[in-house]
Amino acid sequence: MQREEGALTTQATAAASRLSVMNFLNEAANDYPRAISFASGRPAEQFFSLEGWLAAVPDYQAHAARAAGQSVTQAGRLLAQYGRTAGIINALMAEQLGRDEGVACEAAQVVVTAGCQEALALLVPALCRAPGDVMLARNPTYIGITGVADFAGIEILPIECEDGESWEQALARVAAALRREGKTARGFYLTPEFDNPTGTVLDEAERRSIIAGCLEHRIVALEDNPYGMFRYDGTSTAPMFSLDPAGCVIYLATYSKTLCPAVRVGAAVLPRRLFGSEAAAGRLRAELSERKSFVTVNTSQVTQALVGGVLLREAGSLARLVEAPRAFYRGNRDTLVGALERAFDGGRGAVRWNRPDGGFFLGVTLPFEFGQRETVECARDHGVIVMPMTFFSLDGTRRDEVRLAFSNAGPEAIEDGVRRFAGYVDAKRGAAA
Amino acid sequence: MQREEGALTTQATAAASRLSVMNFLNEAANDYPRAISFASGRPAEQFFSLEGWLAAVPDYQAHAARAAGQSVTQAGRLLAQYGRTAGIINALMAEQLGRDEGVACEAAQVVVTAGCQEALALLVPALCRAPGDVMLARNPTYIGITGVADFAGIEILPIECEDGESWEQALARVAAALRREGKTARGFYLTPEFDNPTGTVLDEAERRSIIAGCLEHRIVALEDNPYGMFRYDGTSTAPMFSLDPAGCVIYLATYSKTLCPAVRVGAAVLPRRLFGSEAAAGRLRAELSERKSFVTVNTSQVTQALVGGVLLREAGSLARLVEAPRAFYRGNRDTLVGALERAFDGGRGAVRWNRPDGGFFLGVTLPFEFGQRETVECARDHGVIVMPMTFFSLDGTRRDEVRLAFSNAGPEAIEDGVRRFAGYVDAKRGAAA
Numbered sequence: 001m002q003r004e005e006g007a008l009t010t011q012a013t014a015a016a017s018r019l020s021v022m023n024f025l026n027e028a029a030n031d032y033p034r035a036i037s038f039a040s041g042r043p044a045e046q047f048f049s050l051e052g053w054l055a056a057v058p059d060y061q062a063h064a065a066r067a068a069g070q071s072v073t074q075a076g077r078l079l080a081q082y083g084r085t086a087g088i089i090n091a092l093m094a095e096q097l098g099r100d101e102g103v104a105c106e107a108a109q110v111v112v113t114a115g116c117q118e119a120l121a122l123l124v125p126a127l128c129r130a131p132g133d134v135m136l137a138r139n140p141t142y143i144g145i146t147g148v149a150d151f152a153g154i155e156i157l158p159i160e161c162e163d164g165e166s167w168e169q170a171l172a173r174v175a176a177a178l179r180r181e182g183k184t185a186r187g188f189y190l191t192p193e194f195d196n197p198t199g200t201v202l203d204e205a206e207r208r209s210i211i212a213g214c215l216e217h218r219i220v221a222l223e224d225n226p227y228g229m230f231r232y233d234g235t236s237t238a239p240m241f242s243l244d245p246a247g248c249v250i251y252l253a254t255y256s257k258t259l260c261p262a263v264r265v266g267a268a269v270l271p272r273r274l275f276g277s278e279a280a281a282g283r284l285r286a287e288l289s290e291r292k293s294f295v296t297v298n299t300s301q302v303t304q305a306l307v308g309g310v311l312l313r314e315a316g317s318l319a320r321l322v323e324a325p326r327a328f329y330r331g332n333r334d335t336l337v338g339a340l341e342r343a344f345d346g347g348r349g350a351v352r353w354n355r356p357d358g359g360f361f362l363g364v365t366l367p368f369e370f371g372q373r374e375t376v377e378c379a380r381d382h383g384v385i386v387m388p389m390t391f392f393s394l395d396g397t398r399r400d401e402v403r404l405a406f407s408n409a410g411p412e413a414i415e416d417g418v419r420r421f422a423g424y425v426d427a428k429r430g431a432a433a
Numbered sequence: 434m435q436r437e438e439g440a441l442t443t444q445a446t447a448a449a450s451r452l453s454v455m456n457f458l459n460e461a462a463n464d465y466p467r468a469i470s471f472a473s474g475r476p477a478e479q480f481f482s483l484e485g486w487l488a489a490v491p492d493y494q495a496h497a498a499r500a501a502g503q504s505v506t507q508a509g510r511l512l513a514q515y516g517r518t519a520g521i522i523n524a525l526m527a528e529q530l531g532r533d534e535g536v537a538c539e540a541a542q543v544v545v546t547a548g549c550q551e552a553l554a555l556l557v558p559a560l561c562r563a564p565g566d567v568m569l570a571r572n573p574t575y576i577g578i579t580g581v582a583d584f585a586g587i588e589i590l591p592i593e594c595e596d597g598e599s600w601e602q603a604l605a606r607v608a609a610a611l612r613r614e615g616k617t618a619r620g621f622y623l624t625p626e627f628d629n630p631t632g633t634v635l636d637e638a639e640r641r642s643i644i645a646g647c648l649e650h651r652i653v654a655l656e657d658n659p660y661g662m663f664r665y666d667g668t669s670t671a672p673m674f675s676l677d678p679a680g681c682v683i684y685l686a687t688y689s690k691t692l693c694p695a696v697r698v699g700a701a702v703l704p705r706r707l708f709g710s711e712a713a714a715g716r717l718r719a720e721l722s723e724r725k726s727f728v729t730v731n732t733s734q735v736t737q738a739l740v741g742g743v744l745l746r747e748a749g750s751l752a753r754l755v756e757a758p759r760a761f762y763r764g765n766r767d768t769l770v771g772a773l774e775r776a777f778d779g780g781r782g783a784v785r786w787n788r789p790d791g792g793f794f795l796g797v798t799l800p801f802e803f804g805q806r807e808t809v810e811c812a813r814d815h816g817v818i819v820m821p822m823t824f825f826s827l828d829g830t831r832r833d834e835v836r837l838a839f840s841n842a843g844p845e846a847i848e849d850g851v852r853r854f855a856g857y858v859d860a861k862r863g864a865a866a
Contacts, residue, residue: 045510050735054487077478080693114547114697114729121728125584147727151558260513262734264547294580295554295728296547300736301695302483 028379036417037385041196041360041405047325048260056309057302060089063312064305083301085289087112089308093253093267095316101228103241103251109270111288112304114296116226116254116266120148120189122291123250123268126284127186127220128154134178136171136188140392142196142224145189158394159188167206171213187220192240194227194359197392197403201357207240214248218275224252229322231358232330247271247281255307257360258318263303329360332406332414336362339418344425351425353404360407363389368428369399377424384420461812469850470818471837474629474793478841480758481693489742490735493522496745497738516734518722520545522741526686526700528749534661536674536684542703544721545737547729549659549687549699553581553622555724556683556701559717560619560653561587567611569621573825575629575657578622591827592621600639604646620653625673627660627792630825630836634790640673647681651708657685662755664791665763680704680714688740690793691751696736762793765839765847769795772851777858784858786837793840796822801861802832810857817853 029037058072065075087093091107098104113119124135124145135149139158149156157178161170175185188210192202202210214221223240241251254266268288274280292298314320337355344351350367368374370388379385389401406414462470491505498508520526524540531537546552557568557578568582572591582589590611594603608618621643625635635643647654656673674684687699701721707713725731747753770788777784783800801807803821812818822834839847 042515045514048510048513050509050513051491054490054735057487058484076483077481080481080483080695081478082475082689082694114733117730118728144727147723151724151727256515261515261730262513264729264731264733264735290580291584294577294584295551296697297550297694298697300547300697300733302487302697302736302739303733306735 028375028385032379032383032385035379035383035385036409036413036420038404038406038409038417038421039385039387040408042408043257043260043360044325044328044408045260047328050260050262053259053263053306053310056313057305058309059312060305060309063308064088079301079305081301083298085293085298086110086285087267087299087304088301089265089304089311090267092308092311092316094269096311096318097251097253097269099317100319101225101253102236102239103253103269105241105251105269106272109272109285111268111270111285111292112299113266113268113292114299115256115261115264116224116252117144117148118292118296118299119252119266119268120145120222122288122295123220123222124148124154124187125152126287126291128152130184132181132183133186134183136174136185136219137394138190138195139394140197140389140398141189141394142191143392145222145224146394155183156189156394157185167209168213168216171210171217171219175213175217175219185217185219187222188214189222189224191224191226193225193237194230194356194361196227196359197361197363197387197389199354199356199359199362201237204237204243207237207243211240211244211248215246215275219248220274221249222252223249226254226257227359229258229318230326230329230360232326232333233357241269241271244271246276247273248275258322259307259310263307265299265303265307329407331411332409333362335411335414336404336406336418339415340364343418343422350429361403361405364402364404366400366402366425368432370402371399374428377428378421381427382420382424384417384424386421461808461818465812465816465818468812468816468818469842469846469853471839471842471850471854472818472820473841474838475841476690476693476793477758477761478693480761483693483695486692486696486739486743489746490738491742492745493738493741496741497521512734512738514734516731518726518731519543519718520700520732520737521734522698522737522744523700525741525744525749527702529744529751530684530686530702532750533752534658534686535669535672536686536702538674538684538702539705542705542718544701544703544718544725545732546699546701546725547732548689548694548697549657549685550577550581551725551729551732552685552699552701553578553655554728555721556653556655557581557587557620558585559720559724561585562619563617565614565616566619567616569607569618569652570827571623571628572827573630573822573831574622574827575624576825578655579827588616589622589827590618600642601646601649604643604650604652608646608650608652618650618652620655621647622655622657624657624659626658626670627663627789627794629660629792630794630796630820630822632787632789632792632795634670637670637676640670640676644673644677644681648679648708652681653707654682655685656682659687659690660792662691662751663759663762663793665759665766666790674702674704677704679709680706681708691755692740692743696740698732698736698740762840764844765842766795768844768847769837769839769851772848773797776851776855783862794836794838797835797837799833799835799858801865803835804832807861810861811854815853815857815860817850817857819854 061076062072065072090110093110094105094107135154135156136159137145137156139160146156159170159174178185192207241249251269255263270281270285274284340353353364354362356362375388387403389398389403494508495505498505523543526543527538527540568587568589569592570578570589572593579589592603592607611618625640674682684702688696703714703718707717773786786797787795789795808821820836822831822836
């Protein structure tokens with residue numbers, strides 16, 4: 001009991017600390033409205049076409065009428081009514097996920113959620129049911145999974161490969177260490193393609209190694225993939241969902257980046273069999289629906305119809321729609337990396353970064369610690385806002401890193417922002433020298 | 434610890450039993466598709482006007498553009514983007530709640546949620562934070578609150594006035610009994626106007642008595658009011674929110690019945706001061722937003738704009754829009770009560786019911802127990818589906834009652850359904866005689 005309370009206190013402290021950073025960042029944006037911000041990973045809104053997408057609702061309505069042998073009027077009324085908890089556009093989503101993201105699945109495997117965040121909020125407590133059940137995540141990790149675990153009172157622990165270790169070995173090591181403490185790892189959250197916050201990618205061997213470890217220790221991998229359609233160089237790696245032989249991967253889908261966040265439509269795609277058992281997969285699907293019925297009842301059928309209508313118009317693929325924003329993000333990535341190279345000795349000095357092949361983020365390592373105080377100094381004295389990587393850290397490490405988002409600012413702002421950031425780094429190093 | 438586990442097991446059993454009834458009712462509807470159903474409390478979809486309401490989105494967009502000094506295009510882009518966690522149509526909702534429901538509040542008191550169900554899912558764990566914190570509810574009660582408590586592992590207990598007792602006295606008695614068990618009542622869920630499932634109303638004295646008890650024992654009353662705009666006779670009683678002198682009532686609003694369920698827009702309206710403290714109200718508001726950011730991020734701004742656009746078009750009141758459905762529901766209530774009178778000796782015999790002044794439901798008391806077996810018999814042999822009241826009961830009582838919903842069926846179906854139900858009751862009593 002003492003240990004439990006200790007763990008809860010630590011969780012609460014970590015959550016409070018993250019919350020305070022989040023509040024602080026909002027305040028910084030308000031206090032320094034003319035600062036250039038690399039903080040927000042929002043998609044670029046100039047590519048949203050809300051009016052056009054709303055006009056696709058009748059397309060879905062006509063489709064639903066045909067499918068059910070109803071009049072268009074009757075289909076419209078049922079669309080506005082309460083509906084199936086697990087969603088109504090599951091078949092259209094399954095088709096799109098197969099075509100665009102290499103996720104071969106059937107409609108019955110898809111649970112439509114109010115954004116991917118709701119899928120996390122339903123899955124974490126469904127997987128971690130007993131005291132001592134814990135979640136794993138790469139470190140640093142997306143704040144959305146940490147917040148869910150914190151509020152559900154479920155411990156979330158970092159997992160990383162130690163020198164020379166495979167993921168399978170790392171999972172075995174962590175699972176054994178947890179067992180000795182009377183704990184059990186039930187889920188492993190990760191974004192293998194263009195991770196938030198680091199921008200990195202896991203290769204196929206790493207993905208297969210994680211799957212082997214998850215199957216061995218009966219850990220459910222939650223494969224988040226909001227950025228998969230935003231690749232700028234090279235070729236995509238198969239999603240873990242498609243490499244999973246016996247069913248340990250749940251795939252998380254979202255339309256927040258490919259269409260727009262305001263639709264609040266995402267999904268959890270369950271494997272046909274969970275650890276080899278069709279019945280277990282069915283039970284988890286049923287439990288997610290049951291939980292969802294007490295959170296959002298069902299995902300808005302208005303926005304499901306909007307997404308469904310766009311999918312019908314685009315013949316089941318969003319590849320054409322993401323072309324323009326992808327070109328914009330690629331340009332931003334190039335601008336950002338180029339500006340960093342010019343500002344910081346081509347990356348050969350004490351300031352280093354990665355050049356991501358896709359996604360919205362990259363990480364920069366600094367020759368000094370960068371926390372809350374530094375964020376204020378940087379915003380106040382140099383007019384640029386960046387995210388301390390500790391905000392995403394599960395254990396307080398990564399103190400000398402920051403995350404730069406390049407999805408929302410334009411190229412001039414990126415150039416100017418990097419110059420300002422370099423000014424801050426120079427001043428900081430000058431002061432230390 | 435033993436007691437904790439006992440409580441959890443009881444909770445789990447109760448939840449499983451409710452779930453099995455729910456599954457069973459869905460199956461009954463599938464197995465007996467030609468049965469007339471009094472089970473569903475869905476609003477009547479012939480009054481939905483999805484196409485017209487979607488056309489109101491640009492009205493909200495223009496309004497938002499004017500308010501922010503932006504172009505309509507820019508406002509549309511921001512509408513499609515991530516947005517404020519607590520919502521964007523708070524001021525319009527506050528205006529409508531004041532005009533239509535007597536809930537005087539300001540925008541800052543409103544937290545917009547993905548349907549009222551999300552408000553419950555956020556509030557219950559926010560109010561019941563410590564082990565031993567429990568929820569209270571009238572008995573029987575809406576299944577949405579029970580499901581939230583069950584999944585959050587929070588005990589939910591029935592509270593009823595014993596003979597001659599006021600609500601204030603009942604709250605004092607229950608609070609004292611809980612204290613002796615080391616427990617604390619933190620919240621009290623109720624629907625004072627046209628309760629689901631009973632259709633009953635609490636008068637002003639009862640509402641004031643509940644408020645007095647809640648203030649004395651620091652219990653937050655969750656006043657749900659989905660049916661308040663559907664009154665057929667008499668005059669409305671002031672909502673508890675407006676009778677609350679020091680801040681113990683949170684008002685729950687929804688557009689699922691006044692507009693349509695598919696918008697998934699509701700709200701929690703917080704008092705200005707919580708138990709007299711403005712800071713405490715602010716902390717609860719902030720916590721609800723924080724929790725929401727890890728469940729649905731924000732309520733779809735597409736559907737918020739739809740609701741906002743309709744509110745703008747209707748000049749801040751939905752009174753005109755609900756006229757036609759209200760007349761339909763009133764007719765259904767009259768048809769149902771008339772049919773019951775004809776079928777069951779004018780209510781002077783062993784079968785009795787209430788004549789609700791509004792809402793979607795009434796309760797019928799039978800001269801025998803009506804559970805799962807009886808529901809099947811009734812559907813299979815007599816072609817009519819009714820809800821056993823035990824489904825809504827927190828303690829297994831109400832075994833000889835059923836709930837009849839009259840919102841969704843047409844008048845002929847209601848007449849025919851009551852004849853069928855009377856045939857079942859006669860057969861059952863004949864068999865027992």
